[in-house]
Amino acid sequence: MASVTITNVWKYYGKTVAVKDLNITCNDGEFVSVLGPSGCGKSSTLRMLAGLEHISAGDIHFGDTRVNDLEPKDRDIAMVFENYALYPHKTVYENMANPLRLRGESEDLIKKRIAFAAEMLEIEHLLQRKPMELSGGQKQRTAIGRAIVREPKLFLFDEPIAHLDAKLRARMRGELKLMQRRLGTTMIYVTHDQLEAMSMADRIAVMHNGVLQQFGTPQDIYNHPVNEWVAGFVGEPPMNFIDCDIVDEGGKLHAVHSSFKVALTEGHAKLLNGALRDKSVRMGIRPDQISISVGSGSGVDGRIKLTEPLGGDTLVNVDLKGADQVLVKTNPDFSGAMDQACTLTFDTSRWHFFSKETGVAYF
Amino acid sequence: MASRDVVAYKTPLSRIWNIFTVVFIAFYLLWTLLPLMIMFFSSFKDLLAAFQLPPVGAFSKIGLFFDFTPTTKHYYNLFVNLGFSTYFANSIISAGGSAIISVVLGSMCAYALSRYEFRGKPDLFFWIISTRMAPVVAVLVPLYAIFRGADLIGTKAGLILAFTTFNLPFAIWILKGFFDNVPYAIEEASMVDGSTRFQAFRAILPLVAPGIGAFVILCILFAWNDFLFSSIIGSGGAKTLPPATVQLVQPQNIQWGSIMAAGVVTTLPMMFLGLLIRRYLVTGLTMGAVRE
Numbered sequence: 268m269a270s271v272t273i274t275n276v277w278k279y280y281g282k283t284v285a286v287k288d289l290n291i292t293c294n295d296g297e298f299v300s301v302l303g304p305s306g307c308g309k310s311s312t313l314r315m316l317a318g319l320e321h322i323s324a325g326d327i328h329f330g331d332t333r334v335n336d337l338e339p340k341d342r343d344i345a346m347v348f349e350n351y352a353l354y355p356h357k358t359v360y361e362n363m364a365n366p367l368r369l370r371g372e373s374e375d376l377i378k379k380r381i382a383f384a385a386e387m388l389e390i391e392h393l394l395q396r397k398p399m400e401l402s403g404g405q406k407q408r409t410a411i412g413r414a415i416v417r418e419p420k421l422f423l424f425d426e427p428i429a430h431l432d433a434k435l436r437a438r439m440r441g442e443l444k445l446m447q448r449r450l451g452t453t454m455i456y457v458t459h460d461q462l463e464a465m466s467m468a469d470r471i472a473v474m475h476n477g478v479l480q481q482f483g484t485p486q487d488i489y490n491h492p493v494n495e496w497v498a499g500f501v502g503e504p505p506m507n508f509i510d511c512d513i514v515d516e517g518g519k520l521h522a523v524h525s526s527f528k529v530a531l532t533e534g535h536a537k538l539l540n541g542a543l544r545d546k547s548v549r550m551g552i553r554p555d556q557i558s559i560s561v562g563s564g565s566g567v568d569g570r571i572k573l574t575e576p577l578g579g580d581t582l583v584n585v586d587l588k589g590a591d592q593v594l595v596k597t598n599p600d601f602s603g604a605m606d607q608a609c610t611l612t613f614d615t616s617r618w619h620f621f622s623k624e625t626g627v628a629y630f
Numbered sequence: 631m632a633s634r635d636v637v638a639y640k641t642p643l644s645r646i647w648n649i650f651t652v653v654f655i656a657f658y659l660l661w662t663l664l665p666l667m668i669m670f671f672s673s674f675k676d677l678l679a680a681f682q683l684p685p686v687g688a689f690s691k692i693g694l695f696f697d698f699t700p701t702t703k704h705y706y707n708l709f710v711n712l713g714f715s716t717y718f719a720n721s722i723i724s725a726g727g728s729a730i731i732s733v734v735l736g737s738m739c740a741y742a743l744s745r746y747e748f749r750g751k752p753d754l755f756f757w758i759i760s761t762r763m764a765p766v767v768a769v770l771v772p773l774y775a776i777f778r779g780a781d782l783i784g785t786k787a788g789l790i791l792a793f794t795t796f797n798l799p800f801a802i803w804i805l806k807g808f809f810d811n812v813p814y815a816i817e818e819a820s821m822v823d824g825s826t827r828f829q830a831f832r833a834i835l836p837l838v839a840p841g842i843g844a845f846v847i848l849c850i851l852f853a854w855n856d857f858l859f860s861s862i863i864g865s866g867g868a869k870t871l872p873p874a875t876v877q878l879v880q881p882q883n884i885q886w887g888s889i890m891a892a893g894v895v896t897t898l899p900m901m902f903l904g905l906l907i908r909r910y911l912v913t914g915l916t917m918g919a920v921r922e
Contacts, residue, residue, distance in 0.1 A: 319818050340824040352815035356836040366823035413823070423822075 269330035269420040269453060270295045271316070276325030278311045278477075285311040287477040289325070293455065293470075298447050300456045300468035304500070308477040309457045310425060316455060317346050317423050329420060340369075345414035346423040349430070351406045353398040353413075360394040363412045380416040387446065388412050404435045411443075415450065422447070422454040429460070440466050461501045465489065473497050490617075495626035498551050498619060504582060506551045507593040510623065513543040522550055522620075526588030527567035532615055538630045543620070548629070551619040554596035558612045559583055561603045566610040569593070571603045585609060666897070673890035674700040680886060704887040708895065712888065714874065718895065721854055721870040723786055728793035729849035733842055735794075736801025737809075741831050743802065744809035755806075758799045766796070766858050777863050784866030792863045793853040800852075801845055808841030809834075847907045851900055871896045 271293040278286035286308040293299045301309040314320040316327060318339035327334050334342050345366070353362050360381060367377045385391045388408040398406055407427055414422060428439045444467045447454045458464055464471045465485045473480045473488060481493045492498035498506045511524040513531075520531040520539065531539070560566075569585040572592065576599060583595045583603060595611065603609055620629045638644070672680045679698040684691035708714040743755060773792070774783070782788030816837070817830040825833060835842070854871075861873035875892040878885045 317818075317822055319821070338826075339818075339821045340826065344822060346819070346822040348815045348819055350813065350815055352813065352819035354816065354820075354833065354836075365820070369824035369829070410819075413819075417823075 269332075270297075271299075271421060271453060271455065272326075272328040273312070273316075274326045274328070276312070276315065276327060277323045278308065278315060278320065279323045285477050286315075289479055291472050291479065291482060293453060295330075296451045296453055298444070298454045298456065298467060298469045299472060300458060300464035300470075301472045301474060302458055302461060302464040302501075303474035304459055306476075307474040309459075309474050312474070313346075313423050313425050313455060313457045316421075317344055318342050343420045344423055345417045345419040345421075347407075347410045347414050347425065347427040349426040351398075351410040353406060353409055355398050358395050358397055359390065359401070359409045359412075362398070362409055363394075363416050366413060366417045377416075380418070381412070384412040384415045387415070387449075403431050404439070407431065407439070411446075415446070418450075419452065422452050422456075424454065424456040426458055427456075428463070429458070436463075443467060462503060465501070471501075473500065475500070491628070491630075492551075492619065493628055495549060495551065495621040495628070498621070498628070502553055504554050504594050504596065506553050506619075507557075508621075509550045509552075509587070509591050509593065510547060511550050512547050513539070513545065513620075515544050520544070522548075524550075524587070524589070524591070526569065526591075529567070529613055529615060535615075535620075535630060539620075543629070547623055549621045549623050549626075551621060552593075552613055553617070554582065554594045556614040556617045557593065557595045558614075559585070559595045559597050559601065559603070560610050560612075561607060562610065563608050564610040566612045569609050569611055571605055571607045571609050573605065574601070574603060583609075585611060669890050669893045669897075671695070671698075673704055673887065673894045674698070674702070675887070676701055676703075677887055680890075704891040705895075707885075708888050708891050712874075712878075714871075714892065714895065717869050717871050717874040720786060720789075720864070720868050721896075724789040724793060724860070724864070724868065724870060725850045725853035727786070727790040728797050728853050729846050731790065731794050732797035732801040732849050733805075733846050736798055736845070737805050737835070737838070737842060738831070739798075739802045740805035741809050744806050745814075759803050761799045762796060770858065770862060774862055783863060784868055786864075786868045789860060789864040789868045789870070792859040793849075793856065796859075797849040797852060801849065804845055804848075805838065805841055808838040812837045844907050847903045850903060854896075854900055 271291070273289050273291040273293075276286060276289040277284070289308075289312060291299070291301075301312060303309045311320060315322050318334065318337060322335050329342065329344075354365065357365070363381050363384060364377050367380065381394070382391075385394060388411060390405060390408050390412060393401060393405055393409070398409070401409065407430075411427065424443075428436050428443070431439060440463055443456075447467075456464075456468065465488075468485060470482060470484055471488050472482045475496050480497050481488055483491075488497060488501055492501065495508065499508070509524060511522045511527075514521050514523045514528075520536045520543075522529050522531060567587070569587050571583060572586045573584040575582040575584075579599065580596050581599050581601045583597060583601065585593050585595055587593060593611070621627065622629070675698045682694060682697075684694045739758075743751065773795075777783050777788055777792070780788075782791065812834050817834050820830040820833040821827065856870075857872040857876075860868075860870040861876070864870055864873070871892065875889060875896065878889045878892065
């Protein structure tokens with residue numbers, strides 16, 4: 268087991284920059300998820316950690332060892348690939364035995380380790396099958412099994428459950444987290460699914476266009492996104508963004524939009540320290556931080572455009588005055604009809620303000 | 631899954647087309663199989679019987695063709711008096727040897743061309759295949775001079791080298807396609823598992839086995855059937871079957887029976903290999919381990 272330190276790492280493909288000046292420190296035994304959309308540089312980062320790609324600039328350390336010039340086989344890592352990458356001509360047992368065989372381990376040890384891994388992953392009955400005869404979930408378990416028999420210093424998972432169906436994915440999230448806690452091995456887990464990152468990781472590194480946006484605990488990233496991009500990427504359904512002005516009225520700051528005027532809380536006003544007075548900002552609020560009631564009342568007036576009952580929740584699309592639209596997540600008892608007038612109340616303690624120019628969060 | 635059958639509807643035109651197809655296939659079979667059949671039967675016939683042919687158009691007397699007492703004297707003559715066992719062995723050794731060398735070097739080169747990006751790669755790749763574009767005759771004289779200089783004329787080693795010159799580019803060209811179809815992830819997994827690049831290459835070899843198998847046989851076929859190289863470079867000590875057969879044609883005595891027998895001896899082994907190749911070519915490549 269080891270900590271991982273990524274220091275000022277860059278990755279170029281020709282003239283294209285895939286990773287820009289990346290700095291991440293991952294503690295021993297920690298589960299770190301690298302989250303971002305496709306093309307954000309997260310897979311390049313993982314492949315540099317594995318040694319499958321050269322590091323263009325910067326250093327990567329495992330513990331105290333600089334690994335830049337080590338071959339994959341000398342890094343003592345295990346990796347699980349997005350498409351499983353099993354050896355098609357070998358049985359599940361032989362697939363799992365391969366990394367141990369390559370290290371010249373004894374047959375007894377191989378047997379013992381595979382028995383342990385197979386029991387943990389519940390694939391004992393599949394050991395004599397070939398990959399062709401396995402379902403997606405079973406192949407993925409085999410690939411994970413091949414990684415854990417090694418007892419490596421570091422696990423690298425590259426979107427391992429992205430190809431599974433939704434139900435199995437939900438189950439595997441829990442199982443993977445449990446497995447990592449049991450083994451206590453440092454894990455770097457790349458995914459584009461914010462739900463996976465949020466539910467499994469100790470800390471999340473959010474990447475966009477090759478740049479690390481934010482590195483923190485899931486709660487931190489959800490509650491205090493550092494910029495508009497992170498706020499919009501993390502959370503499902505995504506955060507609503509509305510342009511409004513900060514106006515001083517009678518000594519109190521208000522967020523003013525053509526359809527509402529809402530006072531800022533004392534705390535927020537203090538944080539802003541009057542700096543944004545008479546400025547236009549982008550307000551962000553999550554769908555579950557808005558409450559909705561049918562008919563007009565004291566609050567933000569809107570008109571119901573569409574309701575989507577999901578069973579446990581109901582999503583309501585509301586048109587505000589002007590061109591803006593907000594998505595509200597409410598309880599399933601909500602019974603608004605299309606085109607009906609409604610009133611929204613914002614949970615002003617939990618909204619966010621972002622700079623319109625740079626997207627950086629004010630708080 | 632939906633049916634993958636091609637839906638066809640019967641129209642007057644399609645009926646005519648069907649009849650045409652059957653007639654065409656019948657003629658095609660006659661065209662390809664008849665010479666082989668005549669060769670096969672004639673090799674077991676006495677010279678007199680071999681030239682007993684029914685008159686043109688007299689289909690009722692076709693039985694005359696099959697009316698003979700089988701004799702193996704031509705085969706006996708071939709192997710005992712004319713030294714064909716040596717030529718047969720030469721053919722096997724030179725064709726097999728060149729196939730093995732081509733496949734070993736070819737798969738390594740194809741792997742490198744498939745996996746590594748470097749400057750001038752398209753040019754290199756084109757150069758490799760372009761070596762097969764010039765007709766062999768065009769380079770035969772200089773090649774002969776080089777081979778004579780290296781004292782390789784009339785040796786099996788020389789012949790193997792000569793066959794390899796045309797088999798290797800072909801091997802690289804075909805095998806690169808097979809390697810291109812193997813996902814990188816499998817060898818990357820192997821390298822992370824703890825293998826070197828070369829071990830990773832060996833780890834994916836089973837995935838290209840159908841390609842290699844088919845290709846070994848193709849190489850053997852090409853070398854086995856080659857006439858030009860074997861008659862010029864193999865002349866003397868390393869004569870193979872095709873030039874040996876031609877030598878049965880002598881100005882005052884064309885040994886028809888032995889020629890037919892030599893034809894059978896040359897053709898049969900390759901026909902069996904042809905049957906093998908079929909099985910290899912239809913085998914799937916990645917066998918479903920990698921989800922694309």
